[in-house]
Amino acid sequence: MVSYQRDSASSLSDKDFDFICQFAYQQAGIVLNENKREMVYRRFARIIRERKLNSFAQYCQLLRDNPEQEQRYFINAITTNLTSFFREQHHFDYLAEYEIPKILVENAKKKRIRVWSSASSTGEEPYSIAITFVETMKDKINHWDVKILATDIDCNVLNTGKEGIYEYRKIAGLPENYIKKYFVKLAQSKEDKYQVHKNIQKLITFKQLNLLHQWPMKGPFDIIFCRNVIIYFDKKTQQELFERYNKMLKPGGLLILGHSENLGSYQQYFDNVGRTIFRKPLIGQATNVTYS
Ligand SMILES: C[S@@+](CC[C@H](N)C(=O)[O-])C[C@H]1O[C@@H](n2cnc3c(N)ncnc32)[C@H](O)[C@@H]1O
Missing domain, CATH: 1.10.155.10 (Chemotaxis receptor methyltransferase CheR, N-terminal domain)
Structure with a gap:
């Protein structure tokens, strides 16, 4: 060998x-x-x-x-598929503290929320989003139409995401009550394996999508996660993608990037409202708000 x-x-x-x-x-x-x-x-x-x-x-x-x-x-x-549950916790804290309460007021008439995890890898990211929504909305979630689209180019990681089965070491860092509420221990498995609860799974649809190709969905999305994927692309591809993400977001919607990523010159079309969290302005151009 x-x-x-x-x-x-x-x-x-x-x-x-x-x-x-x-x-x-x-x-x-x-x-x-x-x-x-x-x-x-x-x-x-x-x-x-x-x-x-x-x-x-x-x-x-x-x-x-x-x-x-x-x-x-x-x-x-x-592809490099490194990910984890609640990776970059501050993004999920922002959703729970500001964004979800804000959307609940703004979307109260339609009771509809759309989120896109656009490089979802093995599923930890969309499941963390779903858990954050359930934790924040509590029983309200049963009366709202909440859907999370999870896409990736790599069909192997998508299959893992769809199954939602993880070794214990992947969820060991989660709060004990999250493991109890949102995961089911699989009895027949040799190592300790846990499956995401069906109440969380039902919020998510996994689909294969190459970000460079056409996007079949219409949007608009309330929130788009594009974390730790654009680092693999060149500047030109990144700027083209930012423009497409911007079009896919509702006015006032959020684009969330990974810890080492930024919008480059496309920053002028968004307001920077948190650490690698960007908001599409309601009308016209961004006011160039910068989070510090
Ligand atoms: C490092 S993982 C990021 C996972 C997750 N977003 C996170 O931050 O934890 C990057 C993912 O981007 C996906 N990816 C790479 N190129 C892509 C493309 N052209 N279209 C869609 N997904 C792509 C890879 O398959 C991989 O799963």
Whole structure:
């Protein structure tokens, strides 16, 4: 095994690496550079082994010959899916303290709320959103039409999200009463596994969506989460996406980014109301409010 890996490492030529970078950019907008060479090697050496291919060159030829058939495996291998329940807790605190009470007043007539988790990975993010809504709205949630759309490009992580089954270590950091109320221990599992309660699951729809492609939904959304995904894209793709997110939000709606992300020059079209929390202004341009 070790010698196979050494052979494969030497066979990841500059030409094959450049081709893989180009394919990742075309298919998913993901920008890879020299720093990612080791990661590319590790992830694709595994695929090459699984597919019983001999070299990176052979794998690149397969991508050239059958791009449509191969793109799913390729994308699942290239994406970084790191996430966790209540990651960046301050976003959920903002929803509970300000945004949900505000929406309950503003949407009181229609009793309808729409949220989009646009790079939902294995589901921890949309489930954290759903739990925050249930905790904040309490019984009211049964009388409102609350829907959370969870999308990702990677179909493996979406399947995990749909199932909603997690090892105990993934939920161990949650408050004890959350585990009791919102998770069900699976009796037949070897390790401790927990499934998200169906009352939480029913609020969420998981769908595959490449952010670079057309978006089939109409919106408007009250809140959009776009966390820890735009860092993989170049500036041009980021700015195009921000414009599309802006159109998908209702006036006054929220766009939430990840901890190391910012809107760049698109900031002028939003007000910065919290740490990486941006509000689409009600009319016209933003007043350039900046959170500090
Ligand atoms: C690091 S995870 C972020 C998960 C979650 N939003 C969070 O912050 O915890 C990034 C996710 O973006 C997804 N992704 C990457 N490129 C994408 C694209 N072009 N369209 C949709 N999702 C994409 C990956 O599959 C991955 O699950």
